[in-house]
Structures are given as structure tokens and as C-alpha cells.
Amino acid sequence: IFSLSALTLILVRMPTLTCNRSRLFELLEKSYTDEEFSDLCFQFGVELDEVTCEREIAERELARTSKDAKALESLSTEVLYKIDLPANRYDLLSIEGFSVALRVFLRQMSPPQYLCPEPKFTMDVASSVVGYRDYVVCAVLRDITFTAQSYASFIDLQEKLHQNLARKRTLVSVGTHDLDTVEGPFRYDAIPRSEVAFVPLKETEAVKGEDFVEFYRKDLHLGKYLHMIEDKATFLVIRDKNGVIMSLPPIINSKHSAISLNTKNVFIEATAVDEHKATVLVNQLICAFSLYCKVPFSVEPVLVRYSDGRQVQTPNLAVKKMNCSVKWINSSIGISQSPAVMADALTRMLLHAVVKDEDTLEVSVPPTRSDILHQCDIMEDVAIAYGYDNITKEAPKTISAGRQDPLGKLTLMVRQELAQAGYIEALTLSLVSFEENFTNMRRSMESPLGSTAVTIANPQTKEFQMVRQSLIPGLMKTLYASRANPVPIQLFEVSDVLFVDPSKDVGARNQRNLAAVYCSTVSAFEVIQGLVDLLLKKLGKLKCQIRPSEDPTFFPGRQASLYSGDRTVGILGVVHPEVLRAFQIPFIVSAVELNLEAFL
16 A cells, blocks of 8 residues: 555565575585676576675675774675575575585486485374464474584575565464474473463573563564564463473574584474465475485474374475476477477476376476476476577567557556546555455445455455455555545556456456545545546546445445446445544545446
8 A cells, every 4th residue: 555655666676595605616516607607597597696795795784884894804705696596496595405406407416305204203283273373394304414504504594484485474483493402292282371481592591471572572583573472362382292392483492492503303393374385384494404414305204183183294295296298388488399308307407207108298396396386387497497598589470460458458548547637546455354345335245245255265364355346445545544645635546356256267257447536624526526527528438327326335315326228337426434434534535436347
């Protein structure tokens, strides 16, 4: 939602792997010049963004701040590579995963086969966690050997996964423990705050549950996660056989089971609201660092037992099988490769492939490649392995005349007219809550409109429970965010709304709507009506009649519907005071919403 008082430009960067060049070349068992490595990255489908060092990074920071220049003297001048990665390649976020992927790409090794023996430990999940963080995924890394660099990389990967895949711990939070300091079986439970007392990581004294939130309130790192537990009467805890608290998800681990450079056996637990996300996160962590186990790429599973009787062996390291068409991939990329050559290309991308027949490949998707969802993802990896710069440019074999999409053209024309009329465009979120779409708008979920709502099956937040059916709630929220600005405030939006439609192949249909609001100290119904007259004159194609309406969103007697024959194409009026109160708007608002597709 945009506030009129300020416009903020947000630059979204790709995930970046920052790694020590010497360490990377050691793992690759080969050295490169910076130019050679940049070319290798391009061939692999990533980009070497920057060659730098700790001191150079600090010097740039020093130029923007007043930090002491003497602090630079202790910083390393070892070369660092900053590598831009695809947002969906979580397996490349660590130097370990990146180096294994590159070695397979260079045919220095085969794609790893992960060994998974029988589980030795169990994790019992209590019914008290249901509705909080319902799921847990566990694993053990046996006989692992850490160095200072690999240990730092292990911690760094956890934090990266917390920030992106786990959505700042809201979906998943992972804890790692020294297995030799605790005893199984383990238990995942929710207990009253009064029963919580343990020494958190990096602390020397125990913190009680009643004091926990205030203790970390000012912590710059952990304080931003407290909103997930501060209103809870119970805290989630992971405990061992002896009742020792190992972690308090999703905030912090216990000092008792903290890992160190000397840790040989690592117990990993990830509590989550989304079991699939937890599985993906744990898979990325263990597959990358099982490299350092005594038996490389071996992972010990844990049997998770839920209160409803369900038992799951975690992590799920199953290889997914997918069939793909050689002909389709060739035609999609614009190349002509034999099945055998294509299978070899996929194997270089960590996707072991075998030829089933002259047009079919069976592709084995490893647990690290959670980004492979469809045949088109496999096609993309074939194109990367083949080399984008090796694809021959060809003129299209068919001749056709393109034209602008009629709905897109109409949308653009309407946006220009509204902007010229003095209205400011807003872009609001497509997902809304039930309260915003129905209650705040004085509409019932039991009405015919409610039966056409496209809802989210398992919403992770009350803010996003369904797809909007009207643009007005988003504009009302924008008015609230802009209430400090001088009135009148004139806003508009031209975007899609969504309705259930069994006649469509996907079970729903998009509808392009236009909505505008005029916010002032007076109703100004005539201003909105004048805007409607202007639009109808400009659109011209459809003859509309204005008829009385009884929409509960608008004030009785100060509203009207637009009809084309017997079809309703829009509504306008003065917004009802109860709607204004629900959105906390201190002014009077008049609004209009039209179905633009009716004017095509």
C-alpha cells in the first residue's frame, strides 16, 4: 500500500554467496583467474558480481560513516567472490553446495547419492503444539569434522535459510545441537511460561519464561522475532530424555546443547507451520554439510511421532522421478540434441537422467533441487548446460502480425484519463482478509458474493485469507495510510479481482475492475458522478443507465448502480459511515467501481 506522503524505491537483489576465493578453489580442486572463473559462472547460469575483500568492503562503509579508520588494519585482504544466484536455488547458498554443484557441472564428480540408514532416535510431538507450529523435521549428521571456515559457513547458511526460505522464521525455525550433550528420545511440546527456565545461547545465567520476552526486547538480532511468541501463554520447547530444554523455537537454542568447532555429532530440528518448507530447509542444510561427515553424504534420520498416531521418518531424502519429452525441450530451446546428449547435460546440472526411449528421459530430481517442479524447469537446466550463447538465433518460421491486447489497451487508456482528471494511482495487494472483504464492507460471507470467494486453504496470516473481490478495500487502506495528507485525496486503481467460476478450467476467473475514491470533508457525490460521466463519454461503446441500488457498503439513498441492459457493470455512491469507521478513516469518502471488461 502506498502512502501519498512518501514514495520509497525498494531494490530487490538476488541472493548472493560471498565466499573466500582460496577456500572455493580448494573445494574445486582447481584454481582459476578471475576472468576464467567469471566465464565459468556464466556457463553455470550464475554471475560473478564482485571481486573484493573484507578491508575493501569496510573502506566503502567508512566513506559513508564516521567509523575509526584504524579498525581497517585488522581486517583481511584475502580475496572474496560475491556471486549472484537464482532466487530458487537454495542448494547454492553455501560454499559447500556451490562447490559440489560446480564439480558435477565440470564432470569432476557424479551427482551425490545420499545415504540414509535406520533411525536411532525418535521425536515425540505433543498435541499442545497443534495450531502453533504443528510440524517438526529432524536429522543427525554423524562423525562430522568442522574447521573454522566450515563452521562459519554452517551458521551462515542457517541464517540465510531463516531469512528467505523460512520467511524470517515465520514459517520455519531451525535449531542445531551437539548430540553428545543430550540424550534421546526427544520431545516437542508447548508448556506454560512458568515452567520455562534455561540458559540461552551466549548467556551465563538462566532466564525464566516470565522474563524471556523483556530480556530479549532490546536485542537487535532476536528482538525482531519476539512478536511470534509475546502474546502466547505457552512457549514451544524441544527437550531431551532428561527434560533438558534444548531450544525455544522460533527464538533461540540452549547453551547446554550449543555446537562448537569440536562438535562431532549434530542433531538438527526444524519446527514449522509448513511441513514441506521445513523438509526443504533441513534437506539443504544436511545435504550441503554431510560433505564433512566421515562417510560423505550420509545422513541419519529421526522418527517423528505425532500425537494423532502419524509417524514420519525425517528428513525425506527421496529422489523424485519425472519424465520429460526430448522433442518438447528441443523445440522450446531451439536446439536439436539427441536423448543421450541431453541426459548427459542434465546430469551435469545435478539431475541424473536416463534415456527411456527416443523421445523420453527419466530424470531423477535429488532432495537438494526443490526448484524442479515442472518439465519447464528441466528444460531450463538443459539450456544452461547447452550454453545460452551457443543457441543459434533464427528467424521465426511463421509470419504473424501482433497487436495490443484489447483489455490491456483499454486499461492503459483509462489509467491515462483518470490521471489527467487529477487522480493518483495506487497499487494494492491482491490478497485480503475476510474481515476487509466482507465485515468492513458490511457484506456477508453467507451472501451469493461470499459463495464466489476464492480463499486460501491454509493461510499463514489473518491478513491474507482470500483473493479480493473488490478494489475498494485496498483503496480504503491506502486512504488510512495517507490520512495525514491534506484533503481532498483522489485515488484510483485498475486491477484484477477474482471470483469462483466452475465453467473455467481452473475453477475461477479474473475480472478487470476500475475503482476510484474521493476523500474530503464533504460527501462530493457529484464529483464521483462527474468522473463516471467522463469515463462513459470517453468509453462511448456501452450505453448505461443509472438505477437506484441498495449495496450495504454505501449510504442508503446516496448510491446508484450502472446497468447495461439487465447487466450490472458498476456501482457508485457515498461510503457508509460504518465502513469508514472499520477502516479508521476520519473523512467522508465517495467511491465508484466498474467492471472494465463490460466495455470491450
